[in-house]
Amino acid sequence: MPRALKVFGWFAAALVTCAVLLLVAFLVLRGGRALSPELIFGDTPWLDAVSGQKPVFDGLWPAIVGTLALVGLSAVIALPLGILSGVWLSEFGRGRVGRLVSTSVDLLAGIPSIVMGLFGFGLILALRRSFAPDANTGLILSAGCIALLVLPYLIRTTEVSLEGLPETLRLLGPSLGMSSWKSTWHILLPAASRGILSGAILAVGRAAEDTAVILLTGAVASGGIPRHLTDHFEALPYKIYYLSANHRNASELDLAFGAALMLLCLTGSLFLLAAWLQRSLEKRWAAER
Amino acid sequence: MDRGIKIVTGAATAVSALAVLAILVFLAVSALPLFESGQFGSTLAGGWQPTGDLPRFGIGPMIAGSITLSLSALLLSFPLSLGICSFIMGGAPRPLRTFVSALVHFMTGIPTVVYGFLSVLLLVPLIRSATGGNGLSLLAACLTLTLLILPTITLMLLARLGRFDNALKLSCTALGMDEAQTQLKVLFPLAKKGMLAAAVLGFCRALGDTMIALMVSGNSPRWPDGILEPMRALTAHIGMGLATDTHSPEYRSIGAAGLVLFVLTGVLSLVIRSLGQENGEERRVA
Numbered sequence: 001m002p003r004a005l006k007v008f009g010w011f012a013a014a015l016v017t018c019a020v021l022l023l024v025a026f027l028v029l030r031g032g033r034a035l036s037p038e039l040i041f042g043d044t045p046w047l048d049a050v051s052g053q054k055p056v057f058d059g060l061w062p063a064i065v066g067t068l069a070l071v072g073l074s075a076v077i078a079l080p081l082g083i084l085s086g087v088w089l090s091e092f093g094r095g096r097v098g099r100l101v102s103t104s105v106d107l108l109a110g111i112p113s114i115v116m117g118l119f120g121f122g123l124i125l126a127l128r129r130s131f132a133p134d135a136n137t138g139l140i141l142s143a144g145c146i147a148l149l150v151l152p153y154l155i156r157t158t159e160v161s162l163e164g165l166p167e168t169l170r171l172l173g174p175s176l177g178m179s180s181w182k183s184t185w186h187i188l189l190p191a192a193s194r195g196i197l198s199g200a201i202l203a204v205g206r207a208a209e210d211t212a213v214i215l216l217t218g219a220v221a222s223g224g225i226p227r228h229l230t231d232h233f234e235a236l237p238y239k240i241y242y243l244s245a246n247h248r249n250a251s252e253l254d255l256a257f258g259a260a261l262m263l264l265c266l267t268g269s270l271f272l273l274a275a276w277l278q279r280s281l282e283k284r285w286a287a288e289r
Numbered sequence: 290m291d292r293g294i295k296i297v298t299g300a301a302t303a304v305s306a307l308a309v310l311a312i313l314v315f316l317a318v319s320a321l322p323l324f325e326s327g328q329f330g331s332t333l334a335g336g337w338q339p340t341g342d343l344p345r346f347g348i349g350p351m352i353a354g355s356i357t358l359s360l361s362a363l364l365l366s367f368p369l370s371l372g373i374c375s376f377i378m379g380g381a382p383r384p385l386r387t388f389v390s391a392l393v394h395f396m397t398g399i400p401t402v403v404y405g406f407l408s409v410l411l412l413v414p415l416i417r418s419a420t421g422g423n424g425l426s427l428l429a430a431c432l433t434l435t436l437l438i439l440p441t442i443t444l445m446l447l448a449r450l451g452r453f454d455n456a457l458k459l460s461c462t463a464l465g466m467d468e469a470q471t472q473l474k475v476l477f478p479l480a481k482k483g484m485l486a487a488a489v490l491g492f493c494r495a496l497g498d499t500m501i502a503l504m505v506s507g508n509s510p511r512w513p514d515g516i517l518e519p520m521r522a523l524t525a526h527i528g529m530g531l532a533t534d535t536h537s538p539e540y541r542s543i544g545a546a547g548l549v550l551f552v553l554t555g556v557l558s559l560v561i562r563s564l565g566q567e568n569g570e571e572r573r574v575a
Contacts, residue, residue, distance in 0.1 A: 001473055002467065002469035002470040002472075002473050002474075003469065005372075005375055005469045005472065005473050006375070006380050006469040008368075008372045008375075009372045009373070009374075009375040009376035009380060009381070009469075010376060010381070011372065012368070012369045012370075012371075012372025012373050012376065013372065013373050013376040013377075013381070013385075013389045015369065016369060016373060016392075016436070016439060017388075017389060017392060019436060020392060020395075020396060020399075020436070023404075023407050023411070023436075026407065026411065027403070027407060080301065081301050081304055081305055082305070084297060084298045084300075084301035084302070085298065085301045085302040085304075085305045087294075087298045088295075088298035088299055088301065088302040089302065091294075091298070092295060092298070092299070100306070101302055101305075101306045103559070103562065104305075104306040104309045104310075105305065105306070106558045106559070106561075106562050107309050107555050107558050107559075108305070108308060108309045109558065110493055110497070110554040110555060110557065110558035110561075111309075111312065111497075111551060111554060111555075112496070112497030112498070112499065112524055112550050112554060113497070113499065114497075114499040114524045114527045114528055114547075114550075115312070115316070115497075115527070115547050115550050115551055115554075116312070117527075117528075118316075118527055118543070118544075118547045119311075119312045119315055119316070119547075122315050122319055122544075123315070126315075148308050148312075151305055151308070155305060180294065181293060181294040184294060205398060208400075209398075209400035209401070209402065209403075211400075211401065211402045211499070211500050212499035212500060212524070212528060215499075215528055216527075216528070237400060237402040240402050240403065240406050241402050241405070241406075241500060241503075241504065244405070244406045244409050244410075244504060245409075245504070256406065260402075260403050260406050260407075263400055263402070263403060264398075264399060264400065264403050267398045267399070267400050268395055268398040268399065269398075270398065271394065271395065271397050271398025272391075272394065272395060272398065275394045
């Protein structure tokens with residue numbers, strides 16, 4: 001039996017490694033061939049496109065801008081909420097209320113992203129029927145729903161990073177006569193900052209890759225660069241989804257490959273960075289235990 | 290000042306916690322007409338036949354489809370994850386272990402839409418040419434989902450097994466056991482709860498995934514009846530149906546699908562919670 005386990009371990013590792021390497025190699029080779037300035041900017045000169053003077057019609061530029069805007073906006077909403085909630089849970093979340101909050105964070109983490117999108121869509125419907133008849137799906141709605149989606153990651157990593165700090169550090173502030181606010185702000189949060197940063201990076205990665213939420217809350221296949229918070233927008237993951245089913249010719253498929261490669265590079269590097277930060281943090285405090 | 294931090298962080302926490310409640314209330318309200326008209330049972334268990342003399346808008350096939358798809362992906366993914374864990378925790382040369390471990394971490398970062406996209410281009414044509422049919426099937430979705438949930442399960446298993454590993458390794462080595470024996474006879478039996486939690490987490494992740502089901506399962510709204518046949522998952526049903534009129538029975542079936550998903554994943558989250566206090570590693574990959 002132990003021998004069988006060993007053999008199976010090798011088999012599983014080899015199988016999964018091969019499958020993933022095959023997929024990634026295919027994407028990198030095929031997408032790398034497609035990737036070019038024209039793929040991103042179309043026929044528009046890149047300087048005009050980046051400065052926003054001329055629109056890009058057949059390139060990925062609007063989708064890139066859309067994804068960046070979406071990620072930035074949702075981070076602005078989710079980061080303060082998530083970090084503050086994490087601080088509360090680790091500092092005051094001991095009693096019954098704390099357990100209740102902790103449970104609801106777990107529930108929030110388990111909600112599928114499509115349900116979050118459905119929630120956003122329903123919110124707009126409700127607004128239309130009540131006091132805002134012209135409410136429509138758009139960038140800010142998507143950002144809000146995505147913020148809800150990544151909130152639990154932020155809360156948990158903040159909480160865990162704070163709780164992972166050694167007891168000596170926790171006692172340092174009070175022993176110097178600092179208020180708990182000062183102790184948290186000047187000692188605990190800076191010491192836990194790497195862990196919190198890894199949570200934030202992870203949240204950004206999740207926000208960039210999610211497709212199901214924006215599918216229901218305002219992403220469109222071609223809409224140019226969003227000018228207002230309520231505009232519809234393009235996004236890389238939506239572009240991939242749309243083109244994979246609706247490409248009419250080889251150059252549109254190239255667009256999808258380019259978008260997929262860019263998205264993979266973006267999220268892959270973010271997730272690896274977060275994992276590395278987490279590891280270095282564990283090493284740092286392990287010595288103090 | 291101390292009151293200040295309590296109030297500010299408490300307010301943020303209240304917003305986060307109330308979001309869950311708001312979503313639940315919203316889903317319940319949008320599925321309310323079904324309760325009132327007494328169609329709840331037939332919507333949940335009934336079939337989907339939107340045309341004809343007696344149109345039916347049941348999401349039974351989608352519930353069955355979601356569960357079949359997630360269970361079959363879990364059935365493939367869990368043993369593989371366990372194998373990879375045993376590989377990473379010992380038995381293999383260190384450089385290989387580091388490489389596979391980094392690969393698993395990298396896999397958590399592959400977007401589901403990229404999996405779906407590659408599957409449409411590589412796996413679906415393969416299945417099509419091997420079996421006839423159009424290739425969009427339970428099998429294609431299941432194989433793709435297997436890869437998607439593998440890092441989730443593996444990382445949680447590693448975290449849970451690792452809790453025992455450090456403390457016990459020395460004793461087991463002293464008893465003359467090799468790594469595979471230690472895992473099989475000591476670690477795995479000890480970490481039963483952790484293994485169950487990892488399996489439930491993987492199932493939950495598969496259940497909640499939209500893009501793979503939407504892109505490669507074929508989306509045909511019938512009871513799942515074969516591994517090579519197309520099927521439709523609950524998530525995909527929500528994803529494809531929003532173009533419809535919002536007062537129609539189709540739209541109400543979408544509300545019901547959302548409610549079913551919320552309740553299912555909610556119950557499973559509570560199960561995972563009760564199977565041991567989570568730490569950052571586990572939640573991070575959820």
